[in-house]
Amino acid sequence: MPVVLVALAGCEEFDSGTGSAGRVGAPKSTTATREATPEPSVETPSASSTPSPSADPLTSTGTVTEVVDGDTIKVDGQSVRLIGMDSPEAGQCGYDEATAAMADIVTGRVVTLIAVAGRDDVDQYGRLLRFVEVDGTDVGLREIELGLAVARYDGRDGYGTHPRQDAYIAADAAAADVTCAAPEPTAPAEPAPLVGPAADATCDPSYPTVCIPPAPPDLDCGDITFRRFTVLPPDPHHFDGNHDGVGCESD
Known part of the structure; x- marks a missing residue:
């Protein structure tokens, strides 16, 4: 039988592998799609995912439970001595006024206690050494402005400069000093009975x-x-x- 040769009008690219139908030489489609590898996504962090700054370790809050005098209070039972100022002691002129003013400002209030880095945290009596603020008001500075305390325990007397020293000294210089009336003279004692x-x-x-x-x-x-x-x-x-x-x- 004679061999008939058929001329192919065109050529297709054939895959030498096995096609999807199981036949050899199945055409490879030039339009076949492959499963694309997704591009890595870049997330833009939202504001809510940004960590909040940690609390200032030098700052704390508490409720005033007692007023000891014009420069010492108790916050949640802990004694706190105000930094950079000094009020009269018991028996001295201005003691009652300074203590009463402190009570008016802080009694029962929530206050902010601010330590100063590089200075002692407590004094020799175990009292915390802190600036005290109530609703943004510097309580120690207010006592000085009223003339009920003086600027003290700072860089001028060996205790180290504190951040509010200049303001305290200026307030002290501008404030009027508390004056107290001289005590009433006491009547002389009756003479002792004559002996002899x-x-x-x-x-x-x-x-x-x-x-x-x-x-x-x-x-x-x-x-x-x-x-x-x-x-x-x-x-x-x-x-x-x-x-x-x-x-x-x-x-």
């Missing part, structure tokens, strides 16, 4: 403890209980009527 004979008493030399104290000019023997005592001149009461040196010899 007075300088002008008439005494019996034989019995030095038996003396006649000074008396009004009209004193006579009827006014005293002594009898037959020695009378020394000048005998202003005339006890020795017969001038024999013995006074009030008879009734």
Whole structure:
């Protein structure tokens, strides 16, 4: 039988592998799609995903439970000494006024306590050393402005400069000092009772403890209980009527 050769009008690219239908030489489609590898996405962080700044370790808050005096309070039971100022002590002029002013400002209030880096955290009595603020008001500065405290315990006296020193010193210089009335003079004490004979008493030399104290000019023997005592001149009461040196010899 004769062999018939068929000319192919065109050529297709064939895959030498096995096609999807299981036949060899299945055409590879030039339009076939492959599963694309997705591009890596870049997320833009939202504002809510940004970490909040950590709380300032030098700052805390609490409720004032007691006012000790013009520069010391208790916050949640812990004693707190205000930094950079000093108020009068008990018994000193201005103590009552400073304590009352502090009570008016902070009693029962929530306050902010601010430590100062590089300075002591507590004093020798175990009190926290802090600036104290209530609703943004610097309580120590307010006491100084009222003339109820002075700027102290700072760089001028060996305690180290603090951040509010200049403001405290300026307020101290501008404030009027509290004045206190002088105490009322006390009446002199009653003189102690006379012990022993007075300088002008008439005494019996034989019995030095038996003396006649000074008396009004009209004193006579009827006014005293002594009898037959020695009378020394000048005998202003005339006890020795017969001038024999013995006074009030008879009734």
